Amino acid sequence: MITLNVLKVGKVGIVSCSGEAIPEGTLSRLACRKVLDELRPDQTVTICLPLFIAGGTEERNFARDFPTITVDGCEKQCARKSTEKLSGKPGKSLLIPEILSRHGIAKPVNLRNLRPEEKATAQVVAEEIARAVDEILKK
Amino acid sequence: MSRETRKVVVIPCSGIGKVYGALARETVYELMERVRPGVVVTTCLPLLMIDDPEALQLITGNPVITIDGCPSGCAHKNVETHGIKVALTCQAINFYKAHKELKPGGIAELDENGRKLAAVAADELAHTVDELAQGEVEK
Ligand code: SF4
Ligand code: SF4
Numbered sequence: 267m268i269t270l271n272v273l274k275v276g277k278v279g280i281v282s283c284s285g286e287a288i289p290e291g292t293l294s295r296l297a298c299r300k301v302l303d304e305l306r307p308d309q310t311v312t313i314c315l316p317l318f319i320a321g322g323t324e325e326r327n328f329a330r331d332f333p334t335i336t337v338d339g340c341e342k343q344c345a346r347k348s349t350e351k352l353s354g355k356p357g358k359s360l361l362i363p364e365i366l367s368r369h370g371i372a373k374p375v376n377l378r379n380l381r382p383e384e385k386a387t388a389q390v391v392a393e394e395i396a397r398a399v400d401e402i403l404k405k
Numbered sequence: 406m407s408r409e410t411r412k413v414v415v416i417p418c419s420g421i422g423k424v425y426g427a428l429a430r431e432t433v434y435e436l437m438e439r440v441r442p443g444v445v446v447t448t449c450l451p452l453l454m455i456d457d458p459e460a461l462q463l464i465t466g467n468p469v470i471t472i473d474g475c476p477s478g479c480a481h482k483n484v485e486t487h488g489i490k491v492a493l494t495c496q497a498i499n500f501y502k503a504h505k506e507l508k509p510g511g512i513a514e515l516d517e518n519g520r521k522l523a524a525v526a527a528d529e530l531a532h533t534v535d536e537l538a539q540g541e542v543e544k
Contacts, residue, residue: 284419286430287449295421299513302422314426315451316419316479319486344451352454378434378514 278399279332280312281356283345289374290362291339293384297362297391298337305396309403315345318352329354333402337395338362358398365394410538412446414464415530418473418480419450425497426474427515428523432497433472435527436534444538453483461487468492468537470530492537500526 282298285291302310311332317325328334329349334356336345346359366373366387374384417433420426436445446467452460464484470493471480481494500522501509509519 282421283449283451284421285449285451286417286419286433287447291449296513298421303513312422314418314420314422314474314477314479316454316483317477319454320477320479320482339449342449342452342455342457344449344455344457348451348454378431 276403277309277311277332278306278357278402279328279334280310280395280399281315281328281334281336281345281349282312283336283338283340283343284315285339285344287377288339289377289384290366292377292380293374293388293391294337294339294345294362296380296385296388297395300388300392301395301399305392306399309399315348318348326353329356333357335360335395335398335402337391357402360395360398362391365391410444411540412463412467413441413444413470413534413537414467415445415447415470415472415534416450416464416480416484417447418471418475418478420474420479422512423474424509424512424515424519425501427512428497428500428509428519428526429472429474429480431515431520431523432500432526432530435523436530439524440527440531441534441538445534450480450483453487464489468540470533470537471495472497493533495530497526500529503529 280298282294313328336349336356336359338345339362415433417429448460469491471491472495473480481491507518507522510516
Protein backbone atom coordinates (compact mmCIF):
# COMPACT_ATOMS: atom_id res chain seq x y z
CA MET A 267 0.00 0.00 0.00
CA ILE A 268 2.79 2.40 0.92
CA THR A 269 4.48 1.67 -2.40
CA LEU A 270 1.29 2.47 -4.29
CA ASN A 271 0.99 5.76 -2.44
CA VAL A 272 4.58 6.65 -3.19
CA LEU A 273 4.08 5.90 -6.87
CA LYS A 274 0.95 7.99 -6.87
CA VAL A 275 2.20 11.10 -5.11
CA GLY A 276 5.94 10.66 -4.61
CA LYS A 277 5.72 12.47 -1.30
CA VAL A 278 6.19 11.58 2.33
CA GLY A 279 4.07 13.14 5.08
CA ILE A 280 5.96 14.54 8.05
CA VAL A 281 4.05 14.86 11.32
CA SER A 282 5.87 16.63 14.14
CA CYS A 283 4.57 16.42 17.69
CA SER A 284 4.84 20.22 18.11
CA GLY A 285 5.75 19.93 21.80
CA GLU A 286 5.18 23.51 22.96
CA ALA A 287 6.08 22.76 26.56
CA ILE A 288 9.29 20.77 26.09
CA PRO A 289 12.57 21.85 24.40
CA GLU A 290 12.74 18.56 22.48
CA GLY A 291 9.33 19.42 21.00
CA THR A 292 10.75 22.70 19.72
CA LEU A 293 13.66 20.73 18.29
CA SER A 294 11.25 18.35 16.57
CA ARG A 295 9.37 21.24 14.97
CA LEU A 296 12.50 23.03 13.80
CA ALA A 297 14.06 19.87 12.41
CA CYS A 298 10.86 18.97 10.54
CA ARG A 299 10.66 22.46 9.04
CA LYS A 300 14.26 22.14 7.87
CA VAL A 301 13.37 18.95 6.04
CA LEU A 302 10.24 20.51 4.55
CA ASP A 303 11.86 23.81 3.54
CA GLU A 304 15.50 22.97 2.85
CA LEU A 305 16.48 19.29 2.76
CA ARG A 306 13.58 17.55 0.95
CA PRO A 307 11.15 20.32 -0.09
CA ASP A 308 9.91 18.45 -3.17
CA GLN A 309 9.46 15.10 -1.43
CA THR A 310 7.65 16.09 1.74
CA VAL A 311 4.37 17.56 2.94
CA THR A 312 3.13 18.21 6.46
CA ILE A 313 0.02 18.77 8.49
CA CYS A 314 -0.59 20.43 11.86
CA LEU A 315 -1.04 17.42 14.16
CA PRO A 316 -4.16 18.66 16.04
CA LEU A 317 -6.03 18.88 12.75
CA PHE A 318 -6.62 15.15 13.13
CA ILE A 319 -9.18 16.24 15.74
CA ALA A 320 -10.13 19.71 14.55
CA GLY A 321 -10.14 19.08 10.80
CA GLY A 322 -12.36 17.13 8.43
CA THR A 323 -12.09 13.89 6.47
CA GLU A 324 -9.35 15.19 4.21
CA GLU A 325 -7.10 15.93 7.16
CA ARG A 326 -7.89 12.65 8.88
CA ASN A 327 -6.94 10.76 5.70
CA PHE A 328 -3.43 12.25 5.76
CA ALA A 329 -1.62 9.08 6.88
CA ARG A 330 -3.64 7.01 4.42
CA ASP A 331 -2.85 9.37 1.54
CA PHE A 332 0.86 9.69 2.31
CA PRO A 333 3.39 7.30 3.78
CA THR A 334 4.06 9.17 6.99
CA ILE A 335 6.98 9.77 9.34
CA THR A 336 6.08 10.89 12.86
CA VAL A 337 8.65 12.79 14.90
CA ASP A 338 8.18 13.01 18.66
CA GLY A 339 9.94 15.10 21.27
CA CYS A 340 9.54 12.68 24.15
CA GLU A 341 8.42 9.24 25.27
CA LYS A 342 4.77 10.31 25.37
CA GLN A 343 4.92 10.00 21.56
CA CYS A 344 1.89 12.17 20.90
CA ALA A 345 2.48 12.32 17.15
CA ARG A 346 2.84 8.56 16.70
CA LYS A 347 -0.08 7.68 18.94
CA SER A 348 -2.44 10.35 17.57
CA THR A 349 -1.58 9.52 13.98
CA GLU A 350 -2.13 5.83 14.61
CA LYS A 351 -5.40 6.43 16.43
CA LEU A 352 -6.92 9.12 14.23
CA SER A 353 -5.38 8.86 10.75
CA GLY A 354 -3.38 5.75 9.87
CA LYS A 355 -0.29 3.73 10.76
CA PRO A 356 2.89 5.75 10.22
CA GLY A 357 5.54 4.35 7.87
CA LYS A 358 8.22 5.26 10.41
CA SER A 359 8.26 6.79 13.88
CA LEU A 360 11.26 8.76 15.12
CA LEU A 361 11.95 9.82 18.69
CA ILE A 362 14.18 12.84 19.37
CA PRO A 363 15.78 11.44 22.59
CA GLU A 364 16.81 8.30 20.68
CA ILE A 365 18.35 10.35 17.87
CA LEU A 366 20.23 12.53 20.36
CA SER A 367 21.55 9.54 22.25
CA ARG A 368 22.67 7.81 19.02
CA HIS A 369 24.71 10.90 18.17
CA GLY A 370 25.90 11.52 21.74
CA ILE A 371 24.30 14.99 21.73
CA ALA A 372 23.09 16.74 24.89
CA LYS A 373 19.39 17.50 25.33
CA PRO A 374 18.33 21.05 24.35
CA VAL A 375 17.34 23.33 27.23
CA ASN A 376 15.55 26.22 25.54
CA LEU A 377 11.93 26.35 24.42
CA ARG A 378 12.68 29.22 22.05
CA ASN A 379 15.61 31.36 20.93
CA LEU A 380 17.74 28.25 20.51
CA ARG A 381 21.47 28.63 21.07
CA PRO A 382 23.83 27.98 18.12
CA GLU A 383 24.64 24.46 19.39
CA GLU A 384 20.92 23.69 19.65
CA LYS A 385 20.44 24.87 16.08
CA ALA A 386 23.27 22.54 15.06
CA THR A 387 21.40 19.74 16.80
CA ALA A 388 18.28 20.59 14.77
CA GLN A 389 20.38 20.10 11.63
CA VAL A 390 21.54 16.63 12.80
CA VAL A 391 17.94 15.61 13.57
CA ALA A 392 16.75 17.01 10.24
CA GLU A 393 19.33 14.92 8.39
CA GLU A 394 18.05 11.78 10.15
CA ILE A 395 14.51 12.63 9.12
CA ALA A 396 15.65 13.26 5.55
CA ARG A 397 17.33 9.83 5.49
CA ALA A 398 14.08 8.28 6.68
CA VAL A 399 12.27 10.08 3.83
CA ASP A 400 14.74 8.62 1.33
CA GLU A 401 14.31 5.12 2.78
CA ILE A 402 10.53 5.30 2.44
CA LEU A 403 10.72 6.63 -1.10
CA LYS A 404 13.16 3.85 -2.07
CA LYS A 405 10.74 1.12 -0.98
CA MET B 406 -13.33 30.03 50.67
CA SER B 407 -10.57 32.54 50.10
CA ARG B 408 -9.18 34.35 47.12
CA GLU B 409 -5.76 33.31 45.99
CA THR B 410 -3.84 33.26 42.75
CA ARG B 411 -4.55 30.29 40.52
CA LYS B 412 -2.55 29.05 37.58
CA VAL B 413 -3.86 30.07 34.18
CA VAL B 414 -3.25 27.60 31.37
CA VAL B 415 -2.56 29.24 28.03
CA ILE B 416 -2.39 26.83 25.11
CA PRO B 417 -1.17 27.71 21.62
CA CYS B 418 -2.39 25.72 18.67
CA SER B 419 0.70 23.71 17.55
CA GLY B 420 0.73 25.21 14.07
CA ILE B 421 3.77 23.98 12.18
CA GLY B 422 3.21 25.54 8.78
CA LYS B 423 1.81 28.99 9.43
CA VAL B 424 3.28 32.22 10.73
CA TYR B 425 0.27 32.79 12.99
CA GLY B 426 0.78 29.39 14.58
CA ALA B 427 4.31 30.48 15.43
CA LEU B 428 2.93 33.80 16.71
CA ALA B 429 0.48 31.97 18.97
CA ARG B 430 3.29 29.91 20.48
CA GLU B 431 5.61 32.91 20.95
CA THR B 432 2.83 34.84 22.70
CA VAL B 433 2.45 32.00 25.19
CA TYR B 434 6.20 31.94 25.84
CA GLU B 435 6.14 35.72 26.43
CA LEU B 436 3.34 35.27 28.97
CA MET B 437 5.08 32.38 30.73
CA GLU B 438 8.59 33.74 30.80
CA ARG B 439 8.25 37.54 30.97
CA VAL B 440 4.73 38.84 31.61
CA ARG B 441 3.24 36.42 34.19
CA PRO B 442 5.88 33.85 35.15
CA GLY B 443 4.65 31.44 37.79
CA VAL B 444 1.02 32.15 36.91
CA VAL B 445 0.79 31.25 33.25
CA VAL B 446 1.60 27.65 32.43
CA THR B 447 1.15 25.65 29.27
CA THR B 448 1.02 22.07 28.08
CA CYS B 449 1.76 20.38 24.79
CA LEU B 450 -1.58 20.49 22.97
CA PRO B 451 -1.05 17.00 21.44
CA LEU B 452 -1.12 15.53 24.96
CA LEU B 453 -4.85 16.22 24.91
CA MET B 454 -5.12 14.14 21.75
CA ILE B 455 -3.75 11.10 23.57
CA ASP B 456 -5.85 11.74 26.69
CA ASP B 457 -2.79 12.23 28.87
CA PRO B 458 -4.07 12.24 32.49
CA GLU B 459 -1.76 14.99 33.76
CA ALA B 460 -2.60 17.32 30.88
CA LEU B 461 -6.30 16.65 31.37
CA GLN B 462 -6.01 17.38 35.07
CA LEU B 463 -4.26 20.67 34.31
CA ILE B 464 -7.01 21.92 32.00
CA THR B 465 -9.78 20.61 34.24
CA GLY B 466 -8.48 22.29 37.38
CA ASN B 467 -7.55 25.71 35.98
CA PRO B 468 -8.94 28.38 33.69
CA VAL B 469 -7.81 27.94 30.08
CA ILE B 470 -7.03 30.47 27.36
CA THR B 471 -6.39 29.18 23.84
CA ILE B 472 -4.58 30.97 21.01
CA ASP B 473 -5.13 29.63 17.50
CA GLY B 474 -3.09 30.20 14.39
CA CYS B 475 -5.94 29.96 11.88
CA PRO B 476 -9.72 29.53 11.69
CA SER B 477 -9.36 25.73 12.06
CA GLY B 478 -9.22 26.51 15.77
CA CYS B 479 -7.24 23.44 16.79
CA ALA B 480 -6.37 24.63 20.28
CA HIS B 481 -9.87 25.50 21.45
CA LYS B 482 -11.46 22.52 19.66
CA ASN B 483 -9.02 20.08 21.24
CA VAL B 484 -9.77 21.51 24.68
CA GLU B 485 -13.52 21.53 24.14
CA THR B 486 -13.44 17.93 22.91
CA HIS B 487 -12.81 17.10 26.57
CA GLY B 488 -15.94 18.94 27.67
CA ILE B 489 -14.04 21.95 28.98
CA LYS B 490 -15.17 25.45 28.14
CA VAL B 491 -12.27 27.79 27.49
CA ALA B 492 -12.32 31.09 29.36
CA LEU B 493 -11.03 32.98 26.33
CA THR B 494 -10.17 31.93 22.80
CA CYS B 495 -8.07 34.17 20.55
CA GLN B 496 -6.98 34.04 16.97
CA ALA B 497 -3.41 35.20 16.56
CA ILE B 498 -4.20 37.07 13.35
CA ASN B 499 -6.28 39.50 15.41
CA PHE B 500 -3.13 40.57 17.26
CA TYR B 501 -1.79 41.67 13.88
CA LYS B 502 -5.07 43.32 12.86
CA ALA B 503 -4.84 45.45 15.99
CA HIS B 504 -1.18 46.34 15.31
CA LYS B 505 -0.79 46.57 11.55
CA GLU B 506 2.64 48.18 11.92
CA LEU B 507 3.98 44.79 13.12
CA LYS B 508 3.48 42.35 10.24
CA PRO B 509 4.96 39.07 11.44
CA GLY B 510 7.16 36.90 9.24
CA GLY B 511 8.89 33.52 9.61
CA ILE B 512 7.40 30.09 10.21
CA ALA B 513 9.94 27.95 12.02
CA GLU B 514 11.10 31.01 13.91
CA LEU B 515 9.45 34.41 13.98
CA ASP B 516 11.22 37.47 12.63
CA GLU B 517 11.74 40.61 14.71
CA ASN B 518 8.29 42.05 13.96
CA GLY B 519 6.73 38.74 14.97
CA ARG B 520 8.61 38.69 18.26
CA LYS B 521 7.62 42.29 18.99
CA LEU B 522 3.99 41.54 18.16
CA ALA B 523 4.01 38.51 20.47
CA ALA B 524 5.34 40.70 23.27
CA VAL B 525 2.61 43.29 22.70
CA ALA B 526 -0.09 40.59 22.53
CA ALA B 527 1.15 39.03 25.77
CA ASP B 528 1.08 42.42 27.50
CA GLU B 529 -2.49 42.92 26.33
CA LEU B 530 -3.57 39.49 27.59
CA ALA B 531 -2.08 40.13 31.03
CA HIS B 532 -5.24 41.79 32.32
CA THR B 533 -7.41 38.78 31.43
CA VAL B 534 -4.84 36.45 32.94
CA ASP B 535 -4.91 38.44 36.19
CA GLU B 536 -8.69 38.29 36.36
CA LEU B 537 -8.72 34.56 35.78
CA ALA B 538 -5.93 34.02 38.29
CA GLN B 539 -7.95 35.73 41.02
CA GLY B 540 -10.46 32.91 41.24
CA GLU B 541 -11.97 31.58 44.40
CA VAL B 542 -10.10 28.58 45.72
CA GLU B 543 -11.33 26.15 48.38
CA LYS B 544 -9.12 26.14 51.48
S1 SF4 C 1 5.64 13.89 22.36
FE1 SF4 C 1 6.36 14.96 24.20
S2 SF4 C 1 7.20 16.92 23.43
FE2 SF4 C 1 5.89 16.05 21.81
S3 SF4 C 1 3.87 16.98 22.10
FE3 SF4 C 1 3.89 15.03 23.21
S4 SF4 C 1 4.51 15.56 25.31
FE4 SF4 C 1 5.04 17.29 24.00
S1 SF4 D 1 -5.26 26.32 14.27
FE1 SF4 D 1 -4.44 26.38 12.17
S2 SF4 D 1 -2.22 26.86 12.43
FE2 SF4 D 1 -3.02 26.17 14.41
S3 SF4 D 1 -2.58 23.96 14.49
FE3 SF4 D 1 -4.67 24.22 13.68
S4 SF4 D 1 -4.43 24.26 11.45
FE4 SF4 D 1 -2.40 24.61 12.34
